[in-house]
Amino acid sequence: MTARKSPWGGAGRGGRDAPERAAPRRREPAREPVVRGEGRGGADDAGESRELRLYGLNAVRATFARRPQALRKLYLSESRIPALQPLLKWCVANRIGYRVVEEDDLRRLAASQHHEGVVADVLREPPLPLSNWLDGLSQGPQLALWLDGVGNPHNLGAILRSAAHFGVAAILVPRHAQLALSGAAARVAEGGAEAVPLVRLGRPENAVAQLRAAGFLLAATVVEGGDDLFAAALPERLVYVLGAEGEGMDRGFAQACDLRLSIPGTGAVESLNVAAAAAVMLASWQARR
Known part of the structure; x- marks a missing residue:
């Protein structure tokens, strides 16, 4: 193993009543291309993309609870509608597009089988x-x-x-x-x-x-x-x-x-x-x- 160069002069060590669905402002196909593990959108000065594709129920809920304005798009399975009612109502009120899609679509959107029924595109919070x-x-x-x-x-x-x-x-x-x-x-x-x-x-x-x-x-x-x-x-x-x-x-x-x-x-x-x-x-x- 090659040792890492050290800035300190050393070397690295080896050793659910559903709300009425709102029509999105722009209808976009759920089967859009996905890059595994990467955010979406333009890049900032640090080389990180401006948007991040989140998936998983608690991850999406936490972002909505703290930064609802960061939400850009939402995809969910029909079974998640009751659990995500507050988020969906917010999408309706703020004209944020969401789509109810099939399991295969969610898997492709998340590039993971561990999507837990919901995928969201959100603005990345810079360090x-x-x-x-x-x-x-x-x-x-x-x-x-x-x-x-x-x-x-x-x-x-x-x-x-x-x-x-x-x-x-x-x-x-x-x-x-x-x-x-x-x-x-x-x-x-x-x-x-x-x-x-x-x-x-x-x-x-x-x-x-x-x-x-x-x-x-x-x-x-x-x-x-x-x-x-x-x-x-x-x-x-x-x-x-x-x-x-x-x-x-x-x-x-x-x-x-x-x-x-x-x-x-x-x-x-x-x-x-x-x-x-x-x-x-x-x-x-x-x-x-």
């Missing part, structure tokens, strides 16, 4: 700059996750779900990372994607300095050689740094962090999946509060 996020942060205990190379959408979704459950303040994403919310990640997050903001970082050294100035300490999560997570003193304002699924986190970056933590186990397996490790880390911090 916040780190300075903006810090300016709006309240005083007192705060927890954030820095994802150093994590890219699997299902892992991102599981991390977002755990982050929402434990009240994480943000997911911090390095500036050159390709990580972005996808339909698959949002479905796995079960609504958590709307509860936890994504924050785009600048230069790593600057980001670390900004976080420390705001009272945060950074904890590198390492497979071995770190302090026992369950015995270590965890500060009130903490950023856990989680490494890539295959490579782990960058060694140079780990040395630059204030803490290095490991999750003790039996040794029967080398380590936990990054999403499982994140849940354990978050629960451990929350238990100290």
Whole structure:
């Protein structure tokens, strides 16, 4: 495996009464082309598309509850009409087109069999700059996750779900990372994607300095050689740094962090999946509060 180049001078580690249906403003075929895992529409400055295709009941409901104005199109199975009545009534009142379609159409639209009877095109919420996020942060205990190379959408979704459950303040994403919310990640997050903001970082050294100035300490999560997570003193304002699924986190970056933590186990397996490790880390911090 080729080691990742480190910005810190190190190398990567190897080891239902239905409302009357409104006629959409534009009638469009349900069997339109779909790109797997990608949003739709034009691209913004970060190269991310402006629209995101969501699927899954809780993912769509969470977006509607928090950002109804982001909804652009809706497709659903007939069996979902009772559960989605409030959303459909909003579509009627705001002239947002929706269509009742067949199971095969939903599968093609979502590019997944896990659509749960509903697909929606919504405007993507752009990541916040780190300075903006810090300016709006309240005083007192705060927890954030820095994802150093994590890219699997299902892992991102599981991390977002755990982050929402434990009240994480943000997911911090390095500036050159390709990580972005996808339909698959949002479905796995079960609504958590709307509860936890994504924050785009600048230069790593600057980001670390900004976080420390705001009272945060950074904890590198390492497979071995770190302090026992369950015995270590965890500060009130903490950023856990989680490494890539295959490579782990960058060694140079780990040395630059204030803490290095490991999750003790039996040794029967080398380590936990990054999403499982994140849940354990978050629960451990929350238990100290």
